[in-house]
Structures are given as structure tokens and as C-alpha cells.
Amino acid sequence: MVEENRVILKYRGQIDPESLDDYLSIGGFQALRKALKMRRSEIIGEVNESRLRGRGGAAFWTGFKWESVAVQTRRPKYMICNSDEGEPGTFKDRYVWETVPFQVLEGMIIGAIATGIEYGFVYVRGEYPWIYRRVEKLVNILRDEGYLGSSILGSAYSFDIEVVQGAGAYVCGESSAILESIEGKRGGPRVKPPRTSVVGVFGQPTLVQNVETLANIPLIIKNGGKWYASMGTRSSTGTRIFSISGFVKKPGPYEIELGSATLGEAIQLAGGVDGELKGVIIGGASGYMIPPDFLDMLLTMEDAEKRGISLGSGVIVPFTSEISVVDVVLNTMRFFEHESCGRCTPCRGGTREIVEIIEKLIKGEGTKEHLSLLERWGKTMMNASICGLGKSAPNMLLSSLKYFRNEWESLVG
Amino acid sequence: MWGDFMKEKTRVGIFGLTCCAGEELNITNLEEELVDIAEMVDIKNYLMVQSNNELPVDIAFVAGFVATPEDRKRLYEIRENCKYLIALGSCATSCGGIHNMRSRYALEEQYSEVYDNVKLEKEFAPLSEVKPLDYYVDVDYYIRGCPVPEEEILYYIFKFIRNPPVKNELLPVNIQTGNYDEVRGMAFSLDPKKCVVCRRCVNICQKHIGVGAIDIISRGGGARVVVSTFFGDSFENRECILCGQCLTVCPVGAYSVRNDVSQVRDILDDPDNFVIALLDPMACTSMMQHFSREENFHLFLRRVISSLREIGFDKVISFTYAYHLSLIHQARHVLKGDEQEKIATWCPAAINLIRKKYPSLLKFVNMETEPLHMLMSILRNDFGKNAKFVLITPCVAYKNSGEIDAVLTPRELRHLLSSSGVDIDIMAPDKVGFDRECLPSGMMEIMNIYPLGPLAESLLSYIHLFSGSEENIQRVQIEKGVEEIVIRLKNSTKRTLIITEPRKMDKYQESVKDYDYIEIVPCIGGCAGGGGHYPTSSFDVIQERRSMIDEYNNRIVSKLSRWALTRAYENILKEGFRCPL
């Protein structure tokens, strides 16, 4: 029977997350002390050796990202901890904040030291107000205790953090949209290039990292990159916290070593399906709808890619036969319609058009040609949208048309 | 289902409601292919071509739009008697095409304009609303174009012979904004229903002008996002400087200028009024480009002048006089080093910019030297109480001026003339040209020269004239959108700063003390790119307007003998030119 490998969530429920003493007692800030004595290239070297990939959804190589910001000579440089966690189905970052919040901040400080950054923002989504208050409180504690400020633990490094609260916009989780939001404008993603590592917030080089990614950093520095890479597979090292909800008996966060479990085994870990399994939504609303054939797929980034899907932010939502596929897809497209920033026509127009077509199909006024029209709209959005939202919004629609076509076809004559 | 129809030939009908019959005619232009088509399908209804016309049909191509109740009845009849209705051509597919231009005015108003006193009988009246076909019936397919190119018609006919049209394919995407009110203003208004959120207006206001009076509001797919001011407030109440660059860049015509045409008509109709047109030659440039077959700008200008006289203007005076009045006055004071006259006042939008964004610089602005103000103080004096003044200018900011009785942009002038039955192209060029009132002769022609700008150049020529020194002018571009012109005189050096990208003024507001004259030009291309012109996205078109004025200026200068030029300038020197200040 597959088990969780709690690396980040090890002390869940065992320590007071807001107590610095508790965190120190489990080895907290040892990594920071170690990092202060290392050279910048050594720190980045450990992260490179760990082969850690971003946990926000894009799975970009973290060490490489750090390097690309470290080499920027323009000052000042900024860092952003992206805690917008808006992807439907995702709640892992919330659990990280509720277990070891200091670990995330420690990871941020280490990242700042390694890349020459002196100011950072933690952007907490507006729907987690208690977490925003907690992070503010902890940042103040760290400042008082000398872990933040003009001289970190007496060293020559300086780093300070400002906590910003979001206000209800999924698109602000996108790495260039979060910059616009912090600058006080509407959170519309930017056209890239230039990349955010070159021109980021306030026009300066910026490093944007997800909460879970940063939570891994102190462990990597403390135990070594090699240790981290010894878990998981070659392309998907370490553990990931999967947000399993839906029709499972024990919904919640499950930290699983990548490659140690298949999709089906992960679902079993969460207590198994409560009813007859029809399919699984994987990756979130911008993820895919897959049939039970995928249960034997190993949970790694490369295995998902091989089968034409992606793990996204680690959402797993099994659903049973009482759920209508078309209804879920319609709900998802309505979500994207609300969340589209409205900047580019493929997304602004596409989300609306797709919703209208699906509504027509449900009313019984659709034809077979509408199904091919949906596919065309989906492909257009994927090719022509400026940002990830528009590009991945049609994923669920297209995968459901591929794997659950009979349900769509039952709506047309 | 479609296969059944192949056994019998598909029945096709080609219809036109109220239209120019262009689409129907275009199909006959298919000539050779038409014979093949006639063999493959059964053309049951094609009024233009055959006398035996029947319903029902399988596919109906319908062109034109619904103008009268009869059209509407016919459209319903066609819809009931066909399987697939295809809207053909711009009038049928989109907003009603050309005919939609009449929907801006009330039906009664138009009726009385065309038919004078004939009563509008409800029974025979056209519909007051102009709507596309899909407002009345379900449309299965849209083929847009005016006219639809022949190759496309062929493509679609052959396509539909084989397969029925797929409903909603190639529909115009519903991205236009709804549920927002118009943003009204004294100078122009924004209709959110037409906006396609291309952001050109927002970008130019934020990045070129540096003001940002408009921005993108709200979020979401479909029709939720719109361009607006703060809570939809009037432009002039907010940061807007009324330069009108948003009007020039909008590709869908969502911005419309305040229409003064009926007001001017009323002024002209009142027999007690003595009406004077202040005509800015720059206004005529875009008129000639867009609507005239005339190629000689000088002649075109003369035709405009005679058209103005034809519809009832008592005098037509060149607005360039106003610029020269202001320039001459300012030149004197800049030569003296007068701090209060440092910033150019000829551009009303630039003055708005100073007032709203850089109020600390107001101490360098003497509002009395504003050209329109200077000219009006002379003219009101000369012509008395019953005189009414109408300014014809490409400048949208002047619409907010209190000095003048009405302001017409080139488009409005065109509308006024054509609705009065005057075709500029067939009017004989006016023999007199501009009226030479108010200012002493001997320098009239000089005052006709349009200071093409930047105005600083003309200012400097006056300075050079007044100082009597050898000409030594140096022009340096400091950066994009910022230029410096330095003139060395006998006893001093005068430095002028010209900012053609107003956003850069942020950087240079501290340096105002280092310069003797500062000019800000918000419109791209100067007045040739004014907001009241016919919009164009091509800088070549704006350049062309400048060349037209250049040619016009050269013509004036070449006609003047050296003697006349010298005399004129001497007169100016002697202050014989009636400076009102």
C-alpha cells in the first residue's frame, strides 16, 4: 500500500505554526545559517542538484530560474512569493501556510541571498484573509528577531518583506499578472518577452516562486541537493502535495513522493472513490478530464506529458457517474469567462462563445457541427491567447470531447 | 437530410430588400460560372434576372436591410419559406451598413430635412430603427463584404450545394461591450457599444500624452470589459486635455465629436445674424484627402470659401491671423526675456495639460496671448453685437472654448455643406479668397501663411526679424519626442524646447527655467493630426496634410515680391498691426 512521504507536512498538527520557538526546535533556520556561510553560486548549485521544479503548475526548473535572476545586474531586484492559489481544486499552499509558514519565509530569504535580492513581496490571495494576517504577523516577528532587515543574523545581507493581499482574481496567479497587481493596476498579464526575470515588478528583475517551491528550499540546503534528488524520479524529484477532493472518502492534502504512486494508488490513499468512478479531473480547472484508463499512470511530470496531459498544480478530483461531464465543463468555462482579464480577443471572445455554444447544446438546440466548432474555438484559444489562462482554459473542454465524447454526442441529434 | 435534396436539385433564391442591389448584380457578374450554377441548382427566385420567381426555396441569399414595414414582411416571408437563410453583404450581416448612418438622427428630423413640410405618415414611413437581418429572423450564415468579392460568392455557392451551412460558423464574435452608458463630454463622447477594447486610445493617452484619462474597466469574457473614465464621468471633468488623439486612433469610430451642425444652421438661418467663419486651412486638408477629387489644395480652399459663402456665411477669415497675432506678441516678449510669456499658448490642449497636470507652470503662461482670444477681441470689437462666429478647425479642444459661438470639425463642415445641397467639388473657386477685414493691408498675405510648426520655428523667425541679427539657428533632437532649437542673436541666445511627446514633460518640467520658450504638441504630427480630422492610422496621410500646407505657404510666399515682404515686416515692426494687448 502506497504511503505519503511527508517531507514538508511532516509536523502537521504537531507544532504551533505561529511559534518561532517551535519552528526552531524542529531544525528551523539551520538552513539559513548554513546558507549565510555559503557562496551564492554554491546555494544555487545545491538547488540545481536537487532538480527541484516549480510547484505552482508550470514546473519550471527552479535552479535555472534563480540563475537567470542572479545574473541580472540592474538593481534593485525583487522576489515574489506567489500565494494566489486560485486554481480550482488547489488548497495545498493553504496547508503549507497552516503547518510550517516560517519554512516558506526561510526559503524566501535563502532565495534572496542566493540571487542578490533585497526586497520581497508575499502576495496572499484575498480569499485567505487569516493567512494574510498570519504572514504579516510572522514577518514582523522575523524582523524583530533579526531574520529580516538590514543585517540578516548579523551578516552583510539585507532582505525585507512586504505582504500584499489580493482581492479575488484568478488571473493574478499568473506570474506577470501578479506583478501588475502588486503595482496597483488591474491584473492583466503582460506580453512576454521580456521575461519577468529581466523586466518584472516596477520594471526591475523579479523572481516569482510558488509557496510550496519555497518551502522545499530550506530542506534542500540543510540536507543537500543530492538528498532531495534521491527522492522521486530523475525528471520529477522530491515530493508534491496533491490536493485530492471530490468524490473520495478522505479529501485533503496528500504529500506523495513523485513516481512512487500511480493515480489510482493516490486515490486509494485518499480513501478510494465513494461510488462508481466515471473519470478524474487532474490539474484543476485548467487541467484535464481523464477516464479511468489513466489510473495506472505514474504521478510524475514526464509520465503525464507522455500521455498528453499535465499534473498542473497537483489537483486530483475523481468524480462518479452521477456527475454530468457537460455540466462540469460548462461550469469550468463559466469560471474562465468570469476570470478572463479581457485583454485579448481569443480569450475574451472565446470563453463567452464556448459558454453560449454549450448552453445551446444543453437546451437541445445544437448540432454535430457545434462540437467541431467547440474544438476549433478551443484550438484557437490555445494558439492565440497571450497568457496561460487563455491557453489552458480549453484543456478540460478538449479532453472531455476526446475521452467522454458519448456524453456530448447524446446532446445532438 | 441533405442527401435527399441532392436527388432533386437544391432550390436557391437570391433576394434583395432595401439595398443598392450590388450583391444581386455581383452574382450576375459571375457570367460563365452562373451557367454552371444554374445547371447544378434550381434558381427559383432571382428577381433581377428572371421573371418566374417562386417560393419556397432551400437556400435564400438575402442582401440589403430592413428599411420599411414591407421589407420586414418580405423578410418574414422568406424566412418561413426557406430552410437556410444566408445574410449576404455588409448591410444584411452587420449593423445595417451604409443605411445605419441615418440612425444617428431622429426620423422626423431627417424627414423634414428631405421632404420639408410634407407630413410624415405612419403608414408610409420607413422604420425608425435600422437593424441587421438577425434582429428580425434567425440567420443561418453570414457572408460579409461590400460588395462580397465574386470569388467568395462562388466559393460559398459551391460549398452550400454540397453541404448545408453550419449555423453560427464565422459569427462575429460577441466581444462588444454592453450595459455601459455613453461617456459624454463637451467636446466628444464615447459609445461603449462600439468599443472592441483594442486599447489604442488607452495606450495613446497613457503612453504618449502621459495623462491616462481613460482606462480599461472591469474584467471578464464577453461584453464585460470597456474603456471608460472614472465612473463614466465627462472627459473635461477629469484629467482629459481634450486633444482628441483617442478619436484619431479608434478603428471603430466609438468616439464621436459634439455635433454643432444644427446649431450652426440655426445661426445661419437667423436673418439678424452677421455670421463670420474663422477658417483654419488645416481643416481643409483632410477634407480634400478624403472626399474630393480636387488635387490642388489652393483651389480646394477657394472652393471651400465659396461654399461657405453659398450657405450663408457673411465673411470668411483665415484663422492663421490669430496665430500670427499671438506669435508676434510672444516673439517680442521672449526677446525681452519675459518670464510670463515662456510657454506657448496656441494649443488649447497643451494649456489644459499645464492647467491640470503641471499647475506650478501656470505662472509662465499668459492666457491673454491665446490666439483665438486675441483674434476675437479684435473681431468682436470690429463687428459688434450681432456678429456670430463659427470656428472651423481640426482641433477638438476648441469645442470647449467659451470664446466662440460654434465650432465645426472638417467632418461636420462636410455634413453641413452637403445637407445644404452644396458639393464642394463643383463650386467655383472663390475669386476673393479670404476676407481681409480687421487687419491693415500690406501684411495680409504674411498673415495667411500657416505656421506649420512646431510654432517655435515661426516664433524664431519673428525673433530674428525683430532683433535684426544674422540668422543662426541650430536644431537638436535631445531624445525621441523632445527637441531643442537654439537661436544666436547679436546680444543673446534664445533657447526653445519643443515637446512632441507630452509624457516627457514629466522629466522636463524642472528645466523650464533653462529655456526661453517651451512648446508642447500633444497631437501627433501637430495640427495635421488633430482629433477633428477624418481619422487615419497612417502617418503618411498626416504627412501629406503637412505637405499640402507647405505647398500652400510656398505659393503665398512666391507670389509676394521682396518689396512686399519687406514692407509687411516693417509694418509689423512698427506695431502697425493692432496688437490688442
Added chain:
Amino acid sequence: MPPENDCREIVKEIVERHKNRKAPILPILHDIYDTFSYLPQEALEEVAKLLKIPTARIYSTATFYHLFSTEQQGKYVIRICDTLTCHMKKNREILEAIEKYLGIKVGETTPDGLFTLKTTSCIGQCDRAPAMMINDKIYVSLTPEKVIKIIDSYKRGES
């Protein structure tokens, strides 16, 4: 609508509170929202004036985010999550129960000005679906009965 002078004074104080931030706009808007339960036009005007930014820009920001509102709302804003897991877990029943109990539809405010009912995108409580927020508080694992009890407690002023 708050009396204008008070509004401007409060906003001045809020802007002053955040003057050391590099990213002050969102915190300022949050504080204004917490004070007035919406973003009044006068407040936004004052923010633009004090921060020297165009009024159109602050309006653009204020209308972009769905947790804010430029129109007056009820004292308690109920946001029912209507995405993915919550949607699959019969949040419709919760929504209908509230609509029936309060007598309003989604988007409307009760006549006594106490409650505004809205739907919202995923609030990250999927493992305890269906879930909702009332102002700053989260309520999870809802049933129609539970939700009525919660709303009642607000009516009685106990929350």
C-alpha cells in the same frame, strides 16, 4: 453613502498608514473596503489625488477585483463557491436554500441591507466542499440546514 468630509478624512488617514509600502494601492483599497463595505467614489477620488495617479487608473483597479465593489452592498456579503468540487457537491441546494430563506436572488441585497448574496470562484476549501465566505470568515462542509443556522446567527448579531 458616508458623509463626504468624513470619507476624505478617513481615506487620508488610511493612505498615511501605508505610506512606507512600496505597493500601497491594494492595501489602501482593502482598508477602504473594510471601513465602508464597498469602495465609494469619493474615497477613490481622494486616493487618486493623494497618490497622484490618474482617477481612471484607480477606477480600473477597483473594478477589476471581484472581492471589491464600487456599489453599496449589504453589511454581510455571502459568497458561495461555485467552481469545480463545490459545484459537483451540490452547492445548488445551498444556494437555493439561502435564496428562499432571505428572499433574494444571486447579486441582490436584502431590503434591510444586511445580506448580499453572490457566487464566487474557488476559495481553496475543496476538501471541505461545499464552502462559502461571509465577509472575512470561511464556512465549510455546508448543508442547507447548517447554512440557515449560520445566517441566523448573523441576523441575531452573534458573529
